[in-house]
Amino acid sequence: MSSSSRILDPVFRSKIMSAAEAAALIPPGANVGMSGFTGAGYPKAVPLALAQRIEAAHGRGEPFRIGVWTGASTAPELDGALAKVDGLEMRLPYQSDPTCRKQINAGTMEYLDIHLSHVAQFVWFGFLGQLDVAVVEVAAILEDGRLVPTNSVGNNKTWLDQADKVILEVNSWANLDLEGMHDIYYGTRLPPYRMPVPLLAPGDRIGEPYYRCDPSKVVAVVETDAPDRNTAFTAPDETSRRIAGHILEFFSHEIRKGRLPAGLLPLQSGVGNVANAVMAGLEDGPFDNLAAYTEVLQDGMLQLVRSGKMTLASATAVSLSPEAAVTFNRDAAALKKNVVLRPQEISNHPEVIRRLGIIAMNGMIEADIYGNVNSTHINGSSIMNGIGGSGDFARNAYLSIFMTPSTAKGGSISCIVPMVCHVDHTEHDVQVIVTEQGLADLRGLSPKQRAKVVIENCAHPDYRPALSEYFRLALDRSPGRHTPHLLDEAFRFLPEWKARAAGGR
Structure with a gap:
């Protein structure tokens, strides 16, 4: 099945473009919220295209670095690619990439290591500054614009809500049967209006299976077809x-x-x-x-x-x-x-x-x-x-x-x-x-x-x-x-x- 057949909303279909064209919409100095949590559900194409753009800018002597916010660690196609071209000014909230680690410890990349439960609320509180762009992987876009998540959720709901501009990668490798596995809770509020999270058992479903996203914020839709790249676990010693x-x-x-x-x-x-x-x-x-x-x-x-x-x-x-x-x-x-x-x-x-x-x-x-x-x-x-x-x-x-x-x-x-x-x-x-x-x-x-x-x-x-x-x-x-x-x-x-x-x- 092609990615195009998974983009069912005509408004979103009108915004299909290449990864390079989408990456051109991310300006220097932007704070970018990207999907991805422990190597799952990260965008596969736009970060690589953005790394090429940054490398070309540096070759011309132009400054170009961004802040990258995620759920947790990602993959070489994201953290590794951007770090290798010196494209990361600030990274949060967690990473496991060797190039990132080297630059953080050398003092050339800033790193904010914070509790993962704090990230979304810090963004809502405005503690981290403005989120300029979200780049989020999904499995499909339905006729009414709802988004089917892939193998990770992380902070994606918050990125889609808070970013000024949204870039979606629609990954046709992900099985459409993932639809219904997710429980996206939209009931959180800012203090002093918070209410208890109504979850009483691990299997309770308190939200909905889809992300919501304002179509007017979506500036690009990129088609991909690639699995997450994770390493095999060794047998227990x-x-x-x-x-x-x-x-x-x-x-x-x-x-x-x-x-x-x-x-x-x-x-x-x-x-x-x-x-x-x-x-x-x-x-x-x-x-x-x-x-x-x-x-x-x-x-x-x-x-x-x-x-x-x-x-x-x-x-x-x-x-x-x-x-x-x-x-x-x-x-x-x-x-x-x-x-x-x-x-x-x-x-x-x-x-x-x-x-x-x-x-x-x-x-x-x-x-x-x-x-x-x-x-x-x-x-x-x-x-x-x-x-x-x-x-x-x-x-x-x-x-x-x-x-x-x-x-x-x-x-x-x-x-x-x-x-x-x-x-x-x-x-x-x-x-x-x-x-x-x-x-x-x-x-x-x-x-x-x-x-x-x-x-x-x-x-x-x-x-x-x-x-x-x-x-x-x-x-x-x-x-x-x-x-x-x-x-x-x-x-x-x-x-x-x-x-x-x-x-x-």
């Missing part, structure tokens, strides 16, 4: 399987204690191979009738839906390996009974997360002995990707779990440290820390009690003596004994403390 095993054992323990129902509570899972390992463990585990209320549906969670272990998955995006993406697209008609895609202001809504009692599982870079978590920075000043939605879930979840291998860089770095070099999630929002070594349940523990549990259960044996030595000396020398620290020593953990512990000092 032994470390990931051990982390998953500790989490599943913890769930069983909580059921026995009467703190979780037999089918658990709705699950949220971050992205990556450890998260997929947990989902694989759930596939073989004793828990049935599972539900998810999360940001991203990945391969492991999709398999739970297919097998019947998970009856409902609510997310804002479907971010899959290439093989899983093909089968998801093919089977969209059957899957939309069990999958709901929402705007990220709803998928990550703090009050809804607390109401539903979410079990949140997110990755981290490092944790300290008192339970503070760094999920964004290397050595305190270099960004890796961003906080994403982990903070939305961690503070409001029924259970807040953070997980990581106990070491990095082939064992040369401990991921359990005396004091994290950057704090994304304070000890007040972290209930459980898990590594392949074990699980630390921090609920109800004072800082000194947490330190002992984290060191004993989560630290790698090679680093446990050094961490214990640091904690012992901090108890002796720290001027405050509530959260004992040696501030002149805390960030010199390696190699000084490892050698000190080995020498018995």
Whole structure:
């Protein structure tokens, strides 16, 4: 089926043009809201054409950079292409592109790393300035102008509402059976007129299956036919399987204690191979009738839906390996009974997360002995990707779990440290820390009690003596004994403390 046959409204059909012609409508200095969330549903053609235009302008000595706002990370055709031609002045709210990361850490690209639930409302509040252009991928334009979303929703509703000009990419690769999978909620209001979001269970539908867009704002419609470009997930390694095993054992323990129902509570899972390992463990585990209320549906969670272990998955995006993406697209008609895609202001809504009692599982870079978590920075000043939605879930979840291998860089770095070099999630929002070594349940523990549990259960044996030595000396020398620290020593953990512990000092 051609894209043209999917553009059924004659007003929109009259605005069909090439990607290059559409890109010419984006001026230097514009703030551009683009669709896309964890590599799903991003525009495939206009960003590449815009990158070529920017490169040509730079070749003539003309300045040309823009601000790009998205749902979360996108793909090489968007972030990578624009970054490589030095086309990004400001990027928000999340990225995972290596070229972007390099420029951000070099100080040549500005980056606003914010909670994903905050983005849409910040735009509505006017905190981020004017949104000049929206570039949004859709699967079809119906006769009455309603827009059928593709594999992600993210902030697209807000982009379409708030942008002065709108460019639509109609992607004929997306199965038209996606129609009906989405739940676009238009009930949010600005303070002081806000009303509760009327969502009581993960599968509730409180909106409509389509985007609305004022046709007078649409300046271009571009036809595409291309899948999302995501990389395949590697099979869970032994470390990931051990982390998953500790989490599943913890769930069983909580059921026995009467703190979780037999089918658990709705699950949220971050992205990556450890998260997929947990989902694989759930596939073989004793828990049935599972539900998810999360940001991203990945391969492991999709398999739970297919097998019947998970009856409902609510997310804002479907971010899959290439093989899983093909089968998801093919089977969209059957899957939309069990999958709901929402705007990220709803998928990550703090009050809804607390109401539903979410079990949140997110990755981290490092944790300290008192339970503070760094999920964004290397050595305190270099960004890796961003906080994403982990903070939305961690503070409001029924259970807040953070997980990581106990070491990095082939064992040369401990991921359990005396004091994290950057704090994304304070000890007040972290209930459980898990590594392949074990699980630390921090609920109800004072800082000194947490330190002992984290060191004993989560630290790698090679680093446990050094961490214990640091904690012992901090108890002796720290001027405050509530959260004992040696501030002149805390960030010199390696190699000084490892050698000190080995020498018995």
